[in-house]
Amino acid sequence: MKLGTLENGTRDGMLVVVSRDLRRAVRARPIVSTMQDAIENWAEVEPSLRALYDALNAGTAPDAFDFDPAAAMAPLPRAYQWCDGSAFLNHGRLMEKAFGIAPVPDFETVPLMYQGASDDFLGPRADVPLPSEAHGIDFEGEFAILVDDVPMGCTAEQASGHIKLLLQVNDVSLRAFAPAEMKRGFGFLQAKPSSSFAPVAVTPDELGAAWRDGRVHLPLHVRWNGEWFGHPHGGEMNFSFHQLIAHAALTRRLRAGTVIGSGTVSNADPSAGSACIAERRALETLAHGKPLSGFMRFGDTVHMEALDADGHSVFGAIDQKVVSARS
């Protein structure tokens, strides 16, 4: 099942069921009006939403209309919690090696995870307003999950059933702030402005065999200003989403609607390219002694899309432009 949220003038938007081919949509109301309401009442609303999804795919849903990703908000336009992992260790290893960053303690055994801002998630085609090109504007292509209520102490083994929906994310990052914020010990804040989300959230079954072991086994195709940038594969994730849930829930319960991210998708094979500029700069530094690529400029675009084995878009595309917040 695919679910999206359309702009309707409210902060939470209007929940819609979206067809498998992403072409048609139908309002989820009267079953449920918003994504937050849906995730809080998942057991109750899921069967009816699935029936509506089946009807929509069969062309028999009344009041269906064309789905316009330009009118889509993030599937969950604001969340009560966003915890973002860094579960592709290849990325961290490259950054350490290229830029002489001190090794992170317990890097291989304890997931890195930061608490991010979740009050203002952006839609898939929304411009990304930022204050300055001097801040080292970067994208980060990621997968993420949306969970229902997770009890404190939930183990990785128990976590699977709490994953109700999968998401695809652009975790916009400002690299000029990151090293200083990491050194100060309090984590990212100015380095991590609002994240953007692909048009639809999908239930895990929608991926078939590409959802297994708590990982999204799909390539994430990334283009920067229309040019190929990478197609790293989600299957190389070192810590599974199950492990990320257990990490986040060790000392607290996670309330329904919590979003947990994978961190930038990254593969050991350099021919897969990257899902963020910082990593390309690390590869360039290792090959040439210095980074060759700059960061994003105002007007630059990024396109991110996960494709299934048949080449079909799973979450729809993130396709957005970075703009000056002052203009």
Place this chain on the structure above:
Amino acid sequence: MKLGTLENGTRDGMLVVVSRDLRRAVRARPIVSTMQDAIENWAEVEPSLRALYDALNAGTAPDAFDFDPAAAMAPLPRAYQWCDGSAFLNHGRLMEKAFGIAPVPDFETVPLMYQGASDDFLGPRADVPLPSEAHGIDFEGEFAILVDDVPMGCTAEQASGHIKLLLQVNDVSLRAFAPAEMKRGFGFLQAKPSSSFAPVAVTPDELGAAWRDGRVHLPLHVRWNGEWFGHPHGGEMNFSFHQLIAHAALTRRLRAGTVIGSGTVSNADPSAGSACIAERRALETLAHGKPLSGFMRFGDTVHMEALDADGHSVFGAIDQKVVSARS
């Protein structure tokens, strides 16, 4: 004006107006039903809420009832964003000095601030369930603010008008995780379980002259298991709440309902005591070469209350017990 939220079986609770003396309450509906709705529509609802507050204080509000802090949730039971500063530099200086922590870069000029979990704020009398006494269970007495929509790039000078309500917080902390999480660079996650809030949020005018320069000029009285622990004064805050807003909003807008904390209240005069055990242990280490106090045990209680010049409680009291999450 004082506002609280009472349990009603929902995640967002029921907004109530609470009398100045904290004894009586009246339902805020039909003006507005929840704190989140109120902060999103502040200009529209504030005059009617104030009229109701005046009537309540005059004893003329129909349907008023006794206010029971034991039935209170956090004034905002869940938020889309919680950014917690560390704006009392005396605290950081003591921790550095006592425990040989490396100095934080730009400590005096750039506020320390971490992004915290806001999906599950606890009420003032709620038990605090935690998995293990071995995690170094600590309290942190703080003040906080609740803002309306703050634009990206908001300066400290512009920030004042965005502060709609003041709060008092127990930022529960697990000290066993903090040093490792700080070293890993991604900030606090397991070290910071759910925070608890005093019964009511108050408008800044409620403090009279004790609200000035973006600081709460009140002593925060802290008792651990009924014994005096400290009464540090909020006026010693080195960075004002205005500066904390500007710091948080540098690279992103803050959506209505964002909560920003001061960090643990801390005074240079050691006779004021402390608002967290870690700081008392730092003082003990400096005086005796080692910490003498342990951290909290299951069954321990903490009481936190800010008193005005006449000795009246401003936000009501946080008075809660730490318990095993497994029992």
